[in-house]
Amino acid sequence: MAFKDLREFLKYLDKNGQLVTVNDQIDPEPDIAAIGRASVNLPEGPAVLMNKIKGYPYPVAINICGGWANHALMMELPKETTVRDQFFAMNERWDKLTPPTVLTNKKDAPCKENIITKDINLFDVMALHRINDQDGGYYISKAACITRDLNDPESTGKENIGTYRIQVKGKDLLGIQALGYHDIAIHLREAEKQNKPVPIAIALGNHPLVSYMAGTSIAYDESEYDYVGALQNGVPLEVIKAEESNLRVPAGSEAILEGYILPRQRGVEGPFGEFPGTYSGARLQVEIKVTTITHRNNPIFENLYVGIPWTEIDWLMGLNTCVATYREMKAQQPEVVAVNALYTHGAVTIISCKPRFGGYAKTVAFRALCSVNGRTNTKIVIVVDENIDPFNLEQVMWCLANRMAPENDVAIIKGAPGMPLDPSSEQAGISAKMIIDATTPVPPAKMPKEINILVPPVGYQQWEQTLAKMLKK
Amino acid sequence: MICPRCDSDTAHKLVDAPVNKAWEVFLCDTCFYSWRSTDPKELSDPKTYSKKFKIDVANIPKLAVIPPIPPLEKK
Numbered sequence: 001m002a003f004k005d006l007r008e009f010l011k012y013l014d015k016n017g018q019l020v021t022v023n024d025q026i027d028p029e030p031d032i033a034a035i036g037r038a039s040v041n042l043p044e045g046p047a048v049l050m051n052k053i054k055g056y057p058y059p060v061a062i063n064i065c066g067g068w069a070n071h072a073l074m075m076e077l078p079k080e081t082t083v084r085d086q087f088f089a090m091n092e093r094w095d096k097l098t099p100p101t102v103l104t105n106k107k108d109a110p111c112k113e114n115i116i117t118k119d120i121n122l123f124d125v126m127a128l129h130r131i132n133d134q135d136g137g138y139y140i141s142k143a144a145c146i147t148r149d150l151n152d153p154e155s156t157g158k159e160n161i162g163t164y165r166i167q168v169k170g171k172d173l174l175g176i177q178a179l180g181y182h183d184i185a186i187h188l189r190e191a192e193k194q195n196k197p198v199p200i201a202i203a204l205g206n207h208p209l210v211s212y213m214a215g216t217s218i219a220y221d222e223s224e225y226d227y228v229g230a231l232q233n234g235v236p237l238e239v240i241k242a243e244e245s246n247l248r249v250p251a252g253s254e255a256i257l258e259g260y261i262l263p264r265q266r267g268v269e270g271p272f273g274e275f276p277g278t279y280s281g282a283r284l285q286v287e288i289k290v291t292t293i294t295h296r297n298n299p300i301f302e303n304l305y306v307g308i309p310w311t312e313i314d315w316l317m318g319l320n321t322c323v324a325t326y327r328e329m330k331a332q333q334p335e336v337v338a339v340n341a342l343y344t345h346g347a348v349t350i351i352s353c354k355p356r357f358g359g360y361a362k363t364v365a366f367r368a369l370c371s372v373n374g375r376t377n378t379k380i381v382i383v384v385d386e387n388i389d390p391f392n393l394e395q396v397m398w399c400l401a402n403r404m405a406p407e408n409d410v411a412i413i414k415g416a417p418g419m420p421l422d423p424s425s426e427q428a429g430i431s432a433k434m435i436i437d438a439t440t441p442v443p444p445a446k447m448p449k450e451i452n453i454l455v456p457p458v459g460y461q462q463w464e465q466t467l468a469k470m471l472k473k
Numbered sequence: 474m475i476c477p478r479c480d481s482d483t484a485h486k487l488v489d490a491p492v493n494k495a496w497e498v499f500l501c502d503t504c505f506y507s508w509r510s511t512d513p514k515e516l517s518d519p520k521t522y523s524k525k526f527k528i529d530v531a532n533i534p535k536l537a538v539i540p541p542i543p544p545l546e547k548k
Contacts, residue, residue, distance in 0.1 A: 171487065189543050
């Protein structure tokens with residue numbers, strides 16, 4: 001295991017040439033966001049650690065998981081690993097679910113080095129900054145929020161770890177976006193029916209796979225922590241009990257904000273520059289009272305720059321969305337070969353499969369649209385043949401150009417669930433779905449006419465290797 | 474203090490910078506807009522704040538409630 005928390009991962013990034021440290025003093029605005037934008041604009045852009053922010057005592061880290069190189073390193077793969085190979089590597093680890101190790105001694109948990117229970121002031125602990133100009137304020141955009149099901153408080157499977165946008169609305173008051181289909185909204189609904197507060201722990205500056213799993217669509221009763229262990233090839237994450245509740249928090253996180261969701265209360269939150277590359281408006285959203293902060297010495301505030309795609313969020317909800325959707329589909333449709341749901345949380349999803357019978361591509365698309373992620377987030381499904389790499393957009397475009405007849409191969413389903421932040425939808429949360437069948441027809445579907453596909457010349461694979469070796473010399 | 478975004482007289486200083494009082498942060502208790510003393514006028518002055526992003530206090534109760542608050546369960 002190469003790293004057990006954010007700090008060790010920063011060292012690992014540095015060792016692999018993927019970390020830049022800025023030691024000159026910078027301003028909270030616009031410098032932190034500008035550096036966030038710049039870091040993802042660079043090819044295989046680096047993570048950036050900013051050590052001196054004007055007016056703040058502690059550093060900021062940004063773009064930790066952004067770029068395919070950082071993404072590969074997060075899974076301890078060589079940083080040159082292709083997207084397709086990262087997909088299959090993640091898929092191979094997906095079943096290795098490993099529960100976390102629960103520490104009992106606070107001295108073993110760096111997140112407990114400092115414990116604040118009085119005069120809470122979030123600005124003392126983290127370098128809060130505006131991300132986009134018209135945001136309603138300062139946002140914590142990369143936290144792992146931990147809550148439990150009040151009707152099943154001992155269940156660690158139903159314990160949810162999710163990333164939701166959080167607006168700082170006071171020294172100890174937060175606004176949080178809990179959309180109806182988020183697991184945290186299930187916890188909230190049950191508590192609000194009983195007018196009870198929901199204990200919450202908000203982990204900041206996390207092991208990269210904690211942040212990664214916090215953005216992954218898995219089943220309600222599955223534990224994100226168990227998946228962190230899986231993606232670490234069976235190495236468990238270390239967690240420890242929160243100060244005020246039975247919630248389990250990552251022991252190595254930089255800071256933990258503990259408190260409770262105020263039941264049956266909403267306040268103005270937003271706007272916030274969101275992942276579709278547009279602002280989502282102001283709404284009346286859930287509020288959290290922070291009552292305890294625990295943090296490491298010299299805590300690093302890790303935050304997410306969100307802008308016009310791609311930014312770090314597109315990697316944080318990228319291959320995990322692909323693999324989770326693939327696993328759901330593969331269980332019932334073994335003909336599915338790979339799933340590319342990389343585009344805006346899977347809004348566009350490309351699936352390669354071997355059609356079993358005529359029209360099969362549509363059943364594959366229907367299944368994708370019923371997956372945990374796809375039921376809301378996916379708007380367009382493109383199905384291609386099994387010999388097409390869905391991560392190779394040139395091949396996918398070739399299929400659209402040559403295997404898809406618009407009059408027969410496109411289906412639109414109106415009035416389905418949608419991603420509420422989709423700026424193109426007429427009603428937030430309701431969307432049409434489009435299925436594009438770009439596969440070759442198989443019986444009983446008929447080919448429009450006989451086709452004879454080109455075959456590559458004999459020996460080309462050997463020549464590929466030879467030429468590649470010659471290039472390296 | 475007038476909020477640049479909703480024009481309510483409910484804004485106030487929230488905090489000083491923890492180091493050297495390098496800046497101040499202000500907060501509106503009505504619309505929860507916050508800004509820093511170092512922000513440009515477009516983000517800090519009610520007269521020059523973007524009209525597109527202004528909030529009319531009368532419209533606040535009409536904003537979408539997310540998620541909806543469920544009915545209380547009868548005991």
